Amino acid sequence: MVIVTLHGGDAFPVDFDTAIIPLFWRPKVKLVSRLYNIEHNKTIKTFSVSKSITWREFIAKKISLRGFFRWGPLYHTKDMEILLYKACYELLNKMRKAI
Template sequence: MFDRIRKRPKPRVYLGTLTVLPRSDFKRHFEGGGFVSGQPLEAPLRLRLEEIFNLPLARECEHPGATDLAVDLVVVGFQTGTNLALWELGVPLLWRPKIELAARVYRLGDGETTYLTQVVTKQPWREYRARLLTVRSILGLRPLFDAEDMAALLSKACLQMLPRLIRAV
C-alpha cells in the first residue's frame, strides 16, 4: 500500500501564461509613468520571467496526462521607487522599488486550479538609502532605478515563490 503512495508518478510541469499588468496607480506619474530610459518597463520584466521560468509551454502539450500541471505567472504590480521631495511643503516622499508576483498552478487536463500564491518583494532599506546617496540620484541625470534593478528584484521575488511552487507540485 505504501509503495503505491511513494511511487506516485511525478507530474510534468508546463508554463501557462506570463503577464505583466500595466501600471495604473497614482505613483507612476512621479516615477516617469512606468518608463525607464524611455522604454516601458513591462517588456523587460516579462523577458526576465521567461528567462527564469524556462519551461515547456502548456499550449504545445498535445496529450496532457492526468497529473500534468501548468503554472501561470502574473506581475500584479510594481513600482520603481523614487526620492521625490516636495520642498515647498517640507515633506520628502520616498518609496522603495517593489514587485508583486502571483502564481496559479492548475491541472492541464481540466484547468482546475490546485494552488494560488502571491509574493511581495521590496528593495531593502539599506540598499535604497545607499542608492539615494549616489551621484546618479543627486544630479537626477537618469532614473534612480532602471530595468536591471527591477529585473534583479523580480529574480528575488521568483526565488521566494519557487519553494512554494515546488511544494504545490
C-alpha cells in the same frame, strides 16, 4: 505566473506651508501564480510574492551622485531584473513546498 505590480522607486518632498514631508517608495515587484488541475478544471492553490529593494540599498542610491543630481534613472533594467529573479525564485520555492 503573472507580474501584477512593477514600479521603480523615488523620493520627493511634499511642501505644505507649515511643514515639508518627504515621501519615499522603493522599487517593488509583485508576482502571482496558481496551480491548476486541468482534468477537474479547478484551481488548487494561488501564490503571491512581493519583493522590494532593501532600505539600505535604496538610501545608498538616493544619496549617491546620480541620485543627488538626478543623472538618469536610479534603477536600470539590470537592477529590476535582479529584483524580478529574486521574486521568481521565492515564488517557485513557495510552490515547490506546497506540492
